[in-house]
Amino acid sequence: MSTDQTHLTDFVQIRHAQKAFGQLEVLKDISLNVARGQIVAIIGPSGSGKSTLLRAINDLDPLTGGEIWLDGTQVNKSLPHRQYEKHINQMRQEIGMVFQHFNLFPHMTARENVTMAPKMLKGLSNEAADALAEEQLQKVGMLERIDYYPSQLSGGQKQRVAIARALAMKPKLMLFDEATSALDPELVDEVNQVMKKLAEEQMTMIIVTHEMDFAAAVCDRVLFMDQGVVVEEGPPEVIFKRPEKERTRAFLRKHLENAP
Amino acid sequence: MGLDFTIIPGYLDIILLGCLWTIAITAAAALLSFFGGILFAVMALYAPAVIRWPFKVIEFVFMGTPLLLQLFLIYFGLVQIGIDLPAFVAGVIGLGLHFAVYNSELIQTAILSVDKGQMEAARTLGLSRGQALRKVVVPQAVRAVIPPIGNNMIALLKDSALVSVIGVSELTLSAQRAIGATYRPFEFYLLAAAFYYVINLGMEWVQRRIERRISLSR
Numbered sequence: 001m002s003t004d005q006t007h008l009t010d011f012v013q014i015r016h017a018q019k020a021f022g023q024l025e026v027l028k029d030i031s032l033n034v035a036r037g038q039i040v041a042i043i044g045p046s047g048s049g050k051s052t053l054l055r056a057i058n059d060l061d062p063l064t065g066g067e068i069w070l071d072g073t074q075v076n077k078s079l080p081h082r083q084y085e086k087h088i089n090q091m092r093q094e095i096g097m098v099f100q101h102f103n104l105f106p107h108m109t110a111r112e113n114v115t116m117a118p119k120m121l122k123g124l125s126n127e128a129a130d131a132l133a134e135e136q137l138q139k140v141g142m143l144e145r146i147d148y149y150p151s152q153l154s155g156g157q158k159q160r161v162a163i164a165r166a167l168a169m170k171p172k173l174m175l176f177d178e179a180t181s182a183l184d185p186e187l188v189d190e191v192n193q194v195m196k197k198l199a200e201e202q203m204t205m206i207i208v209t210h211e212m213d214f215a216a217a218v219c220d221r222v223l224f225m226d227q228g229v230v231v232e233e234g235p236p237e238v239i240f241k242r243p244e245k246e247r248t249r250a251f252l253r254k255h256l257e258n259a260p
Numbered sequence: 261m262g263l264d265f266t267i268i269p270g271y272l273d274i275i276l277l278g279c280l281w282t283i284a285i286t287a288a289a290a291l292l293s294f295f296g297g298i299l300f301a302v303m304a305l306y307a308p309a310v311i312r313w314p315f316k317v318i319e320f321v322f323m324g325t326p327l328l329l330q331l332f333l334i335y336f337g338l339v340q341i342g343i344d345l346p347a348f349v350a351g352v353i354g355l356g357l358h359f360a361v362y363n364s365e366l367i368q369t370a371i372l373s374v375d376k377g378q379m380e381a382a383r384t385l386g387l388s389r390g391q392a393l394r395k396v397v398v399p400q401a402v403r404a405v406i407p408p409i410g411n412n413m414i415a416l417l418k419d420s421a422l423v424s425v426i427g428v429s430e431l432t433l434s435a436q437r438a439i440g441a442t443y444r445p446f447e448f449y450l451l452a453a454a455f456y457y458v459i460n461l462g463m464e465w466v467q468r469r470i471e472r473r474i475s476l477s478r
């Protein structure tokens with residue numbers, strides 16, 4: 001029972017994460033545990049280090065101190081260069097990431113965007129890959145556009161394909177970095193709906209967002225970050241309704257309609 | 261002695277054969293320059309120094325010296341060290357490498373201007389850097405420079421006349437041979453020019469088709 005509990009809370013662990021770009025300390029000793037199936041929102045002003053933290057989790061921005069663990073394996077463990085490359089490529093297959101600007105591959109159709117990595121890294125046959133593309137694009141409501149190029153899709157549609165692309169690797173963890181910030185307001189909801197669906201399917205997610213309503217509705221926990229530290233964290237009811245820290249309240253006054 | 265185009269039909273067969281050789285050598289050299297250009301570009305940007313330096317030397321030689329000299333070197337020079345290439349092969353290698361270097365310059369710039377989010381997205385899925393370059397970055401870079409590469413290929417067609425000096429019976433040399441037999445330079449050089457123009461039109465047509473095919477995927 002107790003071991004089960006530990007295992008659950010151990011699913012994603014960020015231990016004393018530190019990151020500096022030269023002299024600039026962007027992450028100052030951040031620790032965070034996420035249980036399997038949990039959904040954590042990270043909010044905070046621009047430049048507070050939210051993207052850097054997400055990008056550290058899959059080692060796009062390697063930490064300068066601290067450890068990242070996923071499901072019992074250290075992501076950023078120290079290994080000789082070649083071994084590390086193999087290790088990190090393996091780990092990244094298990095960590096899906098969705099970017100603010102989609103970063104779809106423009107020279108590939110939606111289908112090819114989704115199947116490229118599974119074919120290449122998991123040796124899927126053409127038939128299996130097509131079935132996978134249909135399954136994943138169906139899930140994000142993009143099946144009718146399966147053979148469209150990104151240039152033929154709206155922003156919301158691109159982002160949904162990008163989510164399908166990440167899901168196709170069957171990740172254990174999904175990272176969203178302001179997935180709806182670049183979208184026209186009327187296209188935000190279709191992407192939020194997809195993320196809600198993932199939440200219902202118990203996908204473990206860490207979501208950097210500016211949308212407080214969405215965070216309140218979907219997330220189990222909210223972290224408020226400022227200047228490279230976690231100022232305050234807790235369930236959305238607490239963070240949004242009765243935050244303890246003045247910095248949190250000041251931030252929320254700017255971003256919430258009826259702030260505490 | 262006025263112009264007399266009625267003598268052309270008697271030599272049309274060798275001129276047409278010359279056209280075929282011109283098309284063949286242009287096509288082969290264009291392919292070599294395209295794939296060689298990609299290879300050179302990737303080497304120039306990413307290969308370790310030991311591999312990069314020989315490529316730099318090739319690049320320097322092929323950009324900094326006349327194509328004519330390069331053809332002489334490959335065809336006549338290499339014989340001395342025991343490499344006796346047929347004229348056609350020497351011509352393809354000379355033209356192909358020469359233009360590969362120019363294509364490589366274009367492709368290098370294009371690779372560097374592919375949005376870095378593309379590499380990141382590919383790495384995030386678990387691709388290695390090499391895999392991401394091959395599947396994601398390089399294909400986009402090449403698409404971006406298809407029009408200027410097309411211009412290089414037109415230049416290649418025109419420069420293919422130079423391989424006449426090493427004895428490839430392409431269009432220019434065929435015209436010269438017809439002139440040798442008839443003493444009618446004006447007629448046959450004009451005819452050759454007309455055929456170059458037609459081949460040129462054909463190449464532009466191919467280029468437009470390629471551009472249309474990739475227009476959605478950019």
Ligand SMILES: Nc1ncnc2c1ncn2[C@@H]1O[C@H](COP(=O)(O)OP(=O)(O)O)[C@@H](O)[C@H]1O
Pocket residue numbers: 021024026044045046047048049050051052053
């Ligand atoms: N590659 C980088 N090099 C130097 N500084 C960076 C780099 N990436 C981010 N930063 C800096 O780190 C800080 C945090 O950035 P970021 O994590 O993007 O913040 P957020 O996502 O919360 O807006 C900012 O001051 C930013 O300028």
Ligand SMILES: [Mg+2]
Pocket residue numbers: 050051052178
């Ligand atoms: Mg950010």
